[in-house]
Amino acid sequence: MSRHVTFMTIDDAGHYSPEQRAEIIAAYPDHEREARARGIPVLGSGRIFPVAEETIACEPFKLPRWWPRIGALDFGWDHPSAAVELAWDTEADVVYVTKVHRASQQTPAMQALALKAWGEWLPFAWPRDGRRETLEGACVALAKQYAAHGLYMLTSHARFPDGSVSVEAGLMDMLDRMQSGRFKVFSTLVQWFEEFRLFHRKNGQVVKLRDDLMAATRYGVIMLREATVHPAEFKAARRPVGQSDPLGAFR
Template identity: 85%
Template sequence: MTRHVTFMTIDDAEHYTPQQRAAIISAYPAHEREARARGIPVLGSGRIFPVAEELIACEPFRLPRYWPRLGALDFGWDHPSAAVELAYDTEADVVYVAKACRASQQTPAMQALTLKPWGEWLPWAWPRDGRRETLEGAGVALARQYAAHGLNMLSSHAQFADGSVSVEAGLMEMLDRMQSGRFKVFSTLLPWFEEFRLYHRKDGQVVKLRDDLMAATRYGVMMLREAVVDPAEFKTARRKAGQSDPLGAFR
């Protein structure tokens, strides 16, 4: 017999109005609200991101053309490959997860067909080890396959500015941003929130199960310094503003 588990939240109960949902949630004890309204269980030794969804979720909006953007990949095969697009409000120091997708058993060529419409200019961060974590250099080879199919892969794997690749440091950077209001996710990215709710530790260790979008997001945050503005958008903005370009850098 085939079984499937579907996670639903109170927001999926469309027979309630938004006001009724809010009233139901507020009636729960504070410590039970995530579990009762969002279906988030108590997992292992604790959630990695113990942050209420309403603190990071935001309604989708048109991204300002001058915000730098960056794509980030987590390679996979039987477990899904995942991709996110981050937009960076440099003035407020806020990171937005604006796009997300994941799929199992797709070749780099198939994934490139999905991701290239996000912008062929978009730089892509990628993990050090790629799909096969025990094979040194597998990430480089796989990155080249994606590049061959038209994705603008960064020249080196995801790492902090000092060259370190600490998973815990990446998670703490994300958590710090979430808790300080400097990390937002478009509320329509349901697969991203599914992983966010279940991302947890067991015996102090990160459980690497259904964490593909979380991993891709972490790589993007680590490489945020590589985010760039869409060259075509930047050129158009300069022309409309009547700005001079004596060096011809944006022609």
């Protein structure tokens, strides 16, 4: 007999009004709220991001045209390939997750086709395994296969400015942003929050299961320095000489 587990939050209980939901959540003890209202179980040795969803979720809005953006990919086949778009408010140093894509058993051609709809100018960060050659790609490195299908891939894999690729450092960078109010996610990105709720450690190690969008987000945050502004929007947003220029750092 097959089985399926469906996770639901109190927000899925349509017979409650927003006010009633807020009252119910407020009635729970602080340490039980995530489990009771969001269906988040106690996981292994702990959640990697012990942050309340409402502190990072925000309503979608039209992005200012001068905010630089970057895409980021996590490769997969049986476990999904995943991608995110990040927008960066450089003046406040706040990162926003604005788009996500996740799909299993899709070739680079199909993935590239979907992601180019975000803008062919958008640069994409990618992990070290993108240098791996695949038989399906006629022994061509995976990142080059995506580039061959028109996706704008960065020339090198995601890494810190000193060349390191520490997973823990990337996770701590994300957590620091979350806890300091410098990391936000559009509230409509259901798949992202599904992974966020279950992203955890076991025996101190990151559990590499249903973490595809989390990984893609980490690569994007690491490579924020490569984020760019849409060329047409860059030109339109420039200010006359003498006026404050929000794009001055991207000349």
